[in-house]
Amino acid sequence: xxxxxxxxxxxxxxxxxxxxxxxxxxxxxxxxxxxxxxxxxxxxxxxxxxxxxxxxxxxxxxxxxxxxxxxxxxxxxxxxxxxxxxxxxxxxxxxxxxxxxxxxxxxxxxxxxxxxxxxxxxxxxxxxxxxxxxxxxxxxxxxxxxxxxxxxxxxxxxxxxxxxxxxxxxxxxxxxxxxxxxxxxxxxxxxxxxxxx
Amino acid sequence: xxxxxxxxxxxxxxxxxxxxxxxxxxxxxxxxxxxxxxxxxxxxxxxxxxxxxxxxxxxxxxxxxxxxxxxxxxxxxxxxxxxxxxxxxxxxxxxxxxxxxxxxxxxxxxxxxxxxxxxxxxxxxxxxxxxxxxxxxxxxxxxxxxxxxxxxxxxxxxxxxxxxxxxxxxxxxxxxxxxxxxxxxxxxxxxxxxxxxx
Numbered sequence: 001x002x003x004x005x006x007x008x009x010x011x012x013x014x015x016x017x018x019x020x021x022x023x024x025x026x027x028x029x030x031x032x033x034x035x036x037x038x039x040x041x042x043x044x045x046x047x048x049x050x051x052x053x054x055x056x057x058x059x060x061x062x063x064x065x066x067x068x069x070x071x072x073x074x075x076x077x078x079x080x081x082x083x084x085x086x087x088x089x090x091x092x093x094x095x096x097x098x099x100x101x102x103x104x105x106x107x108x109x110x111x112x113x114x115x116x117x118x119x120x121x122x123x124x125x126x127x128x129x130x131x132x133x134x135x136x137x138x139x140x141x142x143x144x145x146x147x148x149x150x151x152x153x154x155x156x157x158x159x160x161x162x163x164x165x166x167x168x169x170x171x172x173x174x175x176x177x178x179x180x181x182x183x184x185x186x187x188x189x190x191x192x193x194x195x196x197x
Numbered sequence: 198x199x200x201x202x203x204x205x206x207x208x209x210x211x212x213x214x215x216x217x218x219x220x221x222x223x224x225x226x227x228x229x230x231x232x233x234x235x236x237x238x239x240x241x242x243x244x245x246x247x248x249x250x251x252x253x254x255x256x257x258x259x260x261x262x263x264x265x266x267x268x269x270x271x272x273x274x275x276x277x278x279x280x281x282x283x284x285x286x287x288x289x290x291x292x293x294x295x296x297x298x299x300x301x302x303x304x305x306x307x308x309x310x311x312x313x314x315x316x317x318x319x320x321x322x323x324x325x326x327x328x329x330x331x332x333x334x335x336x337x338x339x340x341x342x343x344x345x346x347x348x349x350x351x352x353x354x355x356x357x358x359x360x361x362x363x364x365x366x367x368x369x370x371x372x373x374x375x376x377x378x379x380x381x382x383x384x385x386x387x388x389x390x391x392x393x394x395x
Contacts (some may be wrong), residue, residue, distance in 0.1 A: 003270075003271040003272055003273070003280075004271045004272075004280055004281050005271055024282060027276030027285060032348075035350075051217060052283070061283065063279075064279055064280075064281065064283050064284065066284070067279065067287070068283070068286075068287060071288050071289075071349075073285060075288060075349040075350075075351070078351070078355065079350070079351075082352075082355070087350055090350070091348075091349055091350040094348075094350075095286065095287065095288065095348065095349065098235075098283075098286030099283040099284075099286045099287060100283070101282075101283070101286070102281055102282030102284070102285065103281060103282075103283040104279030104285055105281070105282050106271040106273070106280070106282055106283065107281075108392070109271070111270055111271055111272075113269055114269075114270045114271060118266055118269070118270060119209055122262075122266070128258075134211060134360070135263075135266065137211065138211055138214060138215045138218070138263050139215075139263070139266070139267055139270075141211065141212065141215035141216075141219075142215040142216075142218040142219045142263060142267060143219070143272075144224065145215055145216050145218075145219030145220075145221075146218075146219040146222040146223050146274075148219075149220065149223035150221060150223065150226075155227075157296070169371060173373065173376075173377055174376060174377045174380030174381065174384075175380070175384075177220075177247070177251075177380075177381055178380065178381055178384040178385060180216060180220070181216070181251075181385060182385075183216075183379070184209075184212045184213055184215075184216040185209070185212070186198055187212045188208040188209040188212035188213070189208070191208040191211060191212060192207075192208035192209075195208070
């Protein structure tokens, strides 16, 4: 499974992941707090310029920005319909601005670099029992299981079609869950032995 | 508890947390239906309900945190191939961040309703339905409404009316969870729902 990271280099690729994450957090917080339409419009213009400056590197995230534009138009339209067009405009601009900020981070930061920052940020959650130090292992397992879901689903769907001549659809969810739970138990046994967990 | 049992427990926890995070990722591949306000109907809340009912509060919470971490790190795991930090600023962000709490609440309700003793598959299914309603509908929509109010600057009434559109579909998902739990209870009789099997 691919990520939304762009291999096409841009000026933002050279910034450290932690710094980009910090800037994202601060700027999005400021955008949420400030409600003045002029500030939102200025911020939108500046962020749109920054996003455009990434050039082809922004390509993997453009669909997300389009989704944000559509959502903003709908939210703005709803506000306008209830007699608050300026609030709608400010909210719409804020939504697109913050989405573009997040998209810029994602498109220009490698998965591994973000993972390193995330492990550091999530370390307090270790107190809640989250095995933060094994985040990379769990992410890898999660992706492997996701593939297995599709393989297993396909097998069950084929078997159902052969038996009944019809598509299984939602009927396959329960047997799929049982298959996957058994698989996960076997994986847990292997992990316990190999990694001495 | 012996050392051997403790080590097995940790491995099982890692595997089950990853499995249910993967379940959400797999449900993300099912096409979404876009509704007004930019909040889509997806199959992923079904995974949230299942995680709570099957794993219990603690591991359900962990599975959802793992899934959201993967999304935040840029994996396109949400419906429609969305991912990255940007999704946490969309109007639907409230629904997204509710997942860990919703799974935890569903797990707590499941555990409270099933009690300590063995239960029949039919009773477990009923408990799963109730747990899914509380965790997967009440909690998710409460967070969703707050998200719409904060991010889209909607009034409470506007946000509440907007979120009601999803409730009928979510009730269907609760029925599906009950059916799945019923089948799992028959297929894996040793599975302890609500997080007591580890």
